[in-house]
Amino acid sequence: METKIYRMDQQAIQEAAELVKKGELIAFPTETVYGLGADATSEEAVKKIYEAKGRPSDNPLIVHVADRHQIKNYVEEIPPLAERLIDHFMPGPFTIILKSNGKIAPTVTAGLDTVAIRIPDHPAGRNFIRETGLPIAAPSANISGKPSPTKARHVAEDLNGRIAGIIDGGATGVGLESTVVDGTGELPVILRPGGVTAEEIKAITDIAESPARQESDKPKAPGMKYNHYEPDAPMILIDGDAGFFQQQINQFSSKGEKVAVIASNELAEKLETEHIYQCGPRINLKEVAVNLYEALRFFKKTDVDIILAETFEDKGIGQAIMNRLTKAAQDRISQK
Ligand code: TXA
Ligand code: MG
Numbered sequence: 001m002e003t004k005i006y007r008m009d010q011q012a013i014q015e016a017a018e019l020v021k022k023g024e025l026i027a028f029p030t031e032t033v034y035g036l037g038a039d040a041t042s043e044e045a046v047k048k049i050y051e052a053k054g055r056p057s058d059n060p061l062i063v064h065v066a067d068r069h070q071i072k073n074y075v076e077e078i079p080p081l082a083e084r085l086i087d088h089f090m091p092g093p094f095t096i097i098l099k100s101n102g103k104i105a106p107t108v109t110a111g112l113d114t115v116a117i118r119i120p121d122h123p124a125g126r127n128f129i130r131e132t133g134l135p136i137a138a139p140s141a142n143i144s145g146k147p148s149p150t151k152a153r154h155v156a157e158d159l160n161g162r163i164a165g166i167i168d169g170g171a172t173g174v175g176l177e178s179t180v181v182d183g184t185g186e187l188p189v190i191l192r193p194g195g196v197t198a199e200e201i202k203a204i205t206d207i208a209e210s211p212a213r214q215e216s217d218k219p220k221a222p223g224m225k226y227n228h229y230e231p232d233a234p235m236i237l238i239d240g241d242a243g244f245f246q247q248q249i250n251q252f253s254s255k256g257e258k259v260a261v262i263a264s265n266e267l268a269e270k271l272e273t274e275h276i277y278q279c280g281p282r283i284n285l286k287e288v289a290v291n292l293y294e295a296l297r298f299f300k301k302t303d304v305d306i307i308l309a310e311t312f313e314d315k316g317i318g319q320a321i322m323n324r325l326t327k328a329a330q331d332r333i334s335q336k
Contacts, residue, residue: 003156004165008124012167017131019164020045025052027141027155028128029169030120032093032177032195033148033293034155035064035138036163037128046107046137052162055144059223060110061137062095062118062178066130071117074135076101081205082183088204091119091126093178093195108137110222118178124169140177141166147229147296147328150175154297175290176320192223193320195289229328231296233260235307237329240336242270245308248334249273252306260304262295264288267310275304285317292321296328 006012008029016026020037023045027036036053038045040063050057063074068086072078076099078086085096100115109115120126129136140148143158152168159166179194181201187208190198201207238245245267252259260275261268264282277295280287299307309325311333312318326333 001161001164003160003163005152005156006165006167008167008169010127013124013128014131016165016167017128020132020134020136023048024164025049025162026128026164027149027152027159027166028125028138029122029152029167029172030064030125031122031173032120032175033150033172034141034152034166034169035062035120035125035136036141036155036159037064037132037136037138039132040104040108040135040137043105043107046105049137049139050107052159053139053142053144055139056226057107058110059139059226060112060116061108061139062116062180063104063108064118064120064125064129064136064138066119066126068119070135071096071098074101074103074115074117075099079183081186081188084204085181085183085188085201089179089196089200091121093121093174093176094118095178095180095194096183097181097191098183104135105137112222114182114184116180122169122173124167128167145227145230147231147293148177150290150293154293157297171290173290174286175292176317176324179320193323195317195320197316198319199316227327227330229293229296229324230330231299231307231328233299233301233304233307235262235296235309235329235332237311237325237333238308239311239333242267244336245310246271246273248308252308257305258303260299260307262298262307262309264310264312275299282312285312285321288312289317289321292324 095118149155174195179196180192182189279291
């Protein structure tokens with residue numbers, strides 16, 4: 001299959017929307033990462049998503065809609081708390097889990113009785129969804145296990161030849177996925193940290209404690225148990241000052257390993273090393289978030305043996321950054 005690249009003009013978006021109506025897969029930009037969209041009411045179309053990504057079938061997909069009034073079409077009820085969350089954070093980098101009314105294809109929800117709903121805050125992405133007239137099931141548009149795509153080029157790297165088209169909307173603005181929140185209970189539960197911070201949610205309501213990772217056989221966000229965001233070469237997080245970081249670089253280098261580093265601009269200035277990706281200033285973690293997945297895709301195992309990455313404060317957007325980095329490193333961390 002030839003994967004067509006679409007610009008963001010109206011005619012191209014309409015053409016891409018027509019393909020989705022026929023059951024094809026189209027990657028589209030959102031403010032978080034690129035999504036791989038299919039008709040959420042068609043089992044056949046949704047199955048293609050799992051095939052193209054190599055995604056485990058017990059990991060449910062988020063349903064994307066263009067406008068708030070559409071949410072009620074797919075859920076049993078919108079409890080008052082959920083109503084407030086929707087008012088505050090949608091459209092935006094926020095996904096709400098509600099009880100499903102069964103209108104969405106069961107493959108989308110992986111057999112759960114809940115459905116995840118999101119309204120992307122991206123003009124072209126939303127326009128595309130609106131043009132299809134459908135609810136759009138969309139995971140991140142990457143091969144399962146790899147970092148999510150923040151540029152059309154990343155989508156093409158992973159899925160060229162496997163999908164009908166990509167709408168190129170340039171680089172995404174947030175750079176990390178949406179915050180997934182269970183809105184079925186009395187208090188919201190954050191199942192995946194993301195673009196909307198815990199602090200922002202706490203400003204409008206208390207939050208219930210999040211379930212521990214891999215705590216039970218039936219995790220609330222099933223996707224959380226799989227490997228994610230993996231760079232090409234093995235990665236270790238380095239938690240310490242510049243001196244400690246340099247020591248770690250030197251240790252690997254002296255064993256003959258080719259070391260790559262992912263670091264903030266501030267740390268990068270203090271390090272002496274050959275292969276380094278500067279992911280933005282520590283004082284502006286939003287910028288680090290924007291560049292993070294590009295950083296994880298940057299080094300190929302043909303070029304380097306090991307990637308050493310800086311750690312960040314587990315606060316604000318830093319929480320989502322550390323969540324992704326920890327998974328990318330498969331929990332490997334060196335502490336001073
Ligand atoms: O920003 C985003 O959320 C992007 C863009 C494309 O919208 N999408 C995205 O989708 O990150 P994906 O498939 O990579 O991640 C969806 C997450 C998974 O962890 C999945 O397990 C969880 O949402 N999820 C989906 N439906 C769920 C449900 N009914 N209950 C609990 N978790 C659910
Ligand atoms: Mg994903």
